Amino acid sequence: MDFFKLIKWRRSVRKFAPRAIEREKLIQILEAARIAPSSSNRQAWHFVVIDDKRLIEQIPKQVVLGERMAAAFLKDAPCVIAGCYTRALTHHLARLFKHENYLVDVSIAMHQISLAAAALGIGSCYVGWFHTRKLKKLLGIPPHYSIAVLLGLGYPAEPSTEEAIGGVPARVRKAFDDVVSHNIYGNKL
Numbered sequence: 001m002d003f004f005k006l007i008k009w010r011r012s013v014r015k016f017a018p019r020a021i022e023r024e025k026l027i028q029i030l031e032a033a034r035i036a037p038s039s040s041n042r043q044a045w046h047f048v049v050i051d052d053k054r055l056i057e058q059i060p061k062q063v064v065l066g067e068r069m070a071a072a073f074l075k076d077a078p079c080v081i082a083g084c085y086t087r088a089l090t091h092h093l094a095r096l097f098k099h100e101n102y103l104v105d106v107s108i109a110m111h112q113i114s115l116a117a118a119a120l121g122i123g124s125c126y127v128g129w130f131h132t133r134k135l136k137k138l139l140g141i142p143p144h145y146s147i148a149v150l151l152g153l154g155y156p157a158e159p160s161t162e163e164a165i166g167g168v169p170a171r172v173r174k175a176f177d178d179v180v181s182h183n184i185y186g187n188k189l
């Protein structure tokens with residue numbers, strides 16, 4: 001699929017078919033993260049792939065705002081990827097100037113995963129509401145890593161259409177001029 005079509009077609013898919021993601025496709029998806037750009041090419045990330053159903057079912061229970069709100073859908077995802085980051089020396093230096101590059105790095109990589117999955121007809125949705133300490137314990141993540149975001153992945157339960165993967169309707173976006181400036185903040189392009 002054409003790239004510009006793909007980025008319009010991707011949606012947050014929260015209803016998954018009970019079908020495992022094929023290993024070769026999962027590896028293809030993870031390769032998209034491995035080759036992602038990062039500040040000073042530090043690649044200070046780690047992607048934990050969770051496909052153990054019992055473990056996945058535990059994840060929504062770790063969500064801060066309650067299982068029902070933000071992450072209930074995760075329990076039916078055949079796969080969840082935890083995007084983890086650590087801080088390289090260059091990240092600490094950038095932080096002196098208020099740049100949180102480690103979060104930018106892992107976010108870019110995770111979205112390469114999301115887009116690669118969509119290109120293969122696999123839906124995904126981020127989850128950002130979780131109790132980091134409890135989740136790190138559940139997943140055995142070493143102390144020097146933190147979890148930036150989770151991504152639930154799976155084949156959509158609903159059929160995909162011309163409009164969207166999993167038939168999920170588009171969510172409203174802000175107007176172009178509300179989010180784009182030309183040279184000086186507030187000037188229209």
Ligand SMILES: Cc1cc2nc3c(=O)[nH]c(=O)nc-3n(C[C@H](O)[C@H](O)[C@H](O)COP(=O)(O)O)c2cc1C
Pocket residue numbers: 010011012013014070071125126127128129149168171
């Ligand atoms: C960092 C981040 C965290 C998110 N956390 C959640 C979440 O906890 N639960 C959820 O259902 N969706 C979550 N989402 C999905 C957004 O709600 C979704 O991307 C947004 O509403 C736009 O819809 P779309 O992805 O279908 O275009 C998150 C998205 C991002 C980027």
